[in-house]
Amino acid sequence: MFxxxxxxxxxxxxLQKWSDVVARNIGTGPIPGFKKDxxxxxxxxxxxxxxxxxxxxTQQMAAYLPVPKGGISFIEGTIEYNREPRCFAIQGxxxxxxxxxxxSAVFTRDGQFHVSSTGQLISKSGLPVVGETGPIQVLIxxxxxxxxxxxxLFQGDQEIGVLTVYDVxxxxxLRRTSGGFVVAPEREGTVDETMVEASEVKQGFLEMSNxxxxxxxxxxxxxxxxxxxxxxxxxxxxxxxxxxxxxLAPTS
Numbered sequence: 417m418f419x420x421x422x423x424x425x426x427x428x429x430x431l432q433k434w435s436d437v438v439a440r441n442i443g444t445g446p447i448p449g450f451k452k453d454x455x456x457x458x459x460x461x462x463x464x465x466x467x468x469x470x471x472x473x474t475q476q477m478a479a480y481l482p483v484p485k486g487g488i489s490f491i492e493g494t495i496e497y498n499r500e501p502r503c504f505a506i507q508g509x510x511x512x513x514x515x516x517x518x519x520s521a522v523f524t525r526d527g528q529f530h531v532s533s534t535g536q537l538i539s540k541s542g543l544p545v546v547g548e549t550g551p552i553q554v555l556i557x558x559x560x561x562x563x564x565x566x567x568x569l570f571q572g573d574q575e576i577g578v579l580t581v582y583d584v585x586x587x588x589x590l591r592r593t594s595g596g597f598v599v600a601p602e603r604e605g606t607v608d609e610t611m612v613e614a615s616e617v618k619q620g621f622l623e624m625s626n627x628x629x630x631x632x633x634x635x636x637x638x639x640x641x642x643x644x645x646x647x648x649x650x651x652x653x654x655x656x657x658x659x660x661x662x663x664l665a666p667t668s
Contacts, residue, residue, distance in 0.1 A: 434639055435636065437486065445629065448625065449623050450626070451490055451525065452489050454524055455485070455487075457484055459483075460483045482617070490642050494623070495629075497619050497620060498622050498625075499620050500528075503621065503623050505527050508581075510581035511597070522539075526539065535556045536554065543595060545579070554571070555574070580611055580631070581617060582609060586603070586611065589603035
């Protein structure tokens with residue numbers, strides 16, 4: 417009986433964590449290039465249960481409880497045309513690469529770029545965009561930049577860099593950070609960084625979030641119904657426990 421209460425309570429806790437993820441997805445869904453969080457559940461052994469037909473615990477069986485496990489969906493979002501010459505979208509796999517002050521890399525699908533006062537092509541968070549040979553330097557007051565089909569950036573007839581697409585060998589090693597993703601510190605040195613040649617970069621386009629508000633709302637309804645069901649199970653077990661105590665209590 418008490419095992420049933422524990423199972424339902426553990427399920428309710430896991431569902432609440434799923435609900436938190438869905439709410440976070442809905443709240444950050446409008447951010448260009450945002451990749452939503454996903455949740456899966458593992459059945460984890462949590463001790464044993466004793467049972468027997470003669471009223472004694474003569475046998476043992478494993479007890480399992482649901483444990484939520486988080487992850488990130490890297491499915492491509494919708495690509496929208498916005499005509500801005502400093503906006504770029506990747507059609508295919510990979511990320512734009514940004515450089516933090518300590519030299520480490522940030523990977524992002526948000527291609528809303530700007531030009532800094534020093535002429536560097538930078539992200540919304542102010543990090544330099546890394547091309548084939550390093551941060552991309554724009555010529556001040558030399559006209560707008562343009563992108564050819566090979567990913568090369570020009571100002572007029574002068575090439576200023578290559579807007580390279582990068583990827584990592586194991587995306588499960590990526591962790592969220594301001595403006596994108598970084599390789600988790602414990603995975604540094606075990607993840608290879610590569611250039612992606614098969615993907616196409618489109619100028620004047622922007623990749624939107626891969627969050628579907630409709631799907632997230634459906635998930636919220638599913639979670640609410642499951643929480644209500646678990647609550648009813650707990651109430652039922654609680655009622656049975658009270659009846660058992662009343663029945664077994666000694667009478668004067």
